[in-house]
Amino acid sequence: MELGAPLRDVSRETIDRLEHYQSLLLKWTDKINLIAPSTISTSWERHVVDSAQIFHLLSSGSTKLTDIGSGGGLPGIVVAILAKEKMPLLQSVLVESDQRKAVFLRTVVRELGLSVSVKADRIENVTETGADVLTARALAPLPKLLSYAVQLLKPDGIALFQKGRTFEDEISQARDAWDFSIDLYPSHTDQEARILQIKDIRRATK
Template sequence: MKRLVRFVARVLAESDRQNLVAKATLPVIWERHVLDSAQLLPMAQSSEGLWVDVGTGAGFPGMIVALAVEHPVALVEPRRMRADFLQTVVDEEGVGNRVSVHQAKVERLTGVQAAIISARAVASLSDLLQSTAHIASMDTLYLLPKGQSATTEVNEARRRFEGLFHVEQSITSPEAGIVSARHVRQRR
């Protein structure tokens, strides 16, 4: 919990320098960003291996995972200032032995095999599945907060991909859904 408190303080301070999260969400950062991210943890309990957070931005949900549990995490963020901010947090929290920051688009990420892939407000489900296919296997668990569009995005993704898709209701918003998926592959 102490790590999370320090992280939230860092995000709030850094938000004066760069737009990490929407300013309107800063007063409700614990519910809107921290809890919204942490709710993914119980869904991933049975998965071991590298957790890759795509387009992690300010570190939601990837940095929350990295600070809350002893899981190896790769934070993928193309914007330099955000990646620098995340690297500073990794260094100051002393978690560099299991948390890496990759300043890159996920399509250019190499040498990584994901057990879990998360992404929050990055791309459509279909586009995200396509852009992460090279770091995923049939056993990779996707955990993707999708808001109100979760069911619609799953239906659209099923046109291009097959797999086990499920929409879980978010605990932070009754209208929002979290897509979980496994055994995903492109249709032939």
């Protein structure tokens, strides 16, 4: 197994936990389609390593992370596994409206002893606000993600969104309705993808 750059400096225990998570993900995917069948054979790189990149973009003082539309726990569970070793004060909330996926997420949290609570609800109903960091992967177009960000982040919080090749179009669309500052990071797992680090998000005043 190729660890990938985002996992080179982690302990054997953390790799064991990530492998345990991957095996649960593959086992449950048979029944509830947590990842696309076409990505099963490349799931380590495509999902685990891809999600681990997010951990390296957290600021060191982060204590409260919210991951929305977590699905099978990407990136939220992977980030929480890395945080268990490297950022033990980080507490995460994973928001997932599909009840079966929420059961899966709670199973992983229990088996791996992670500092994570799972909200089996729609993002729009979440009342825990004031997150330091908001993450989302494969959930919604950027303008929609920004509306979730203003709902859930503290004023100086940071959003980390993983986007594929449409990232430039999504950013320019979002500029119609939102003001924000953004930094783009390359993805280790997909040349065409970017990680969008966004802050100072406000509705645009026309």
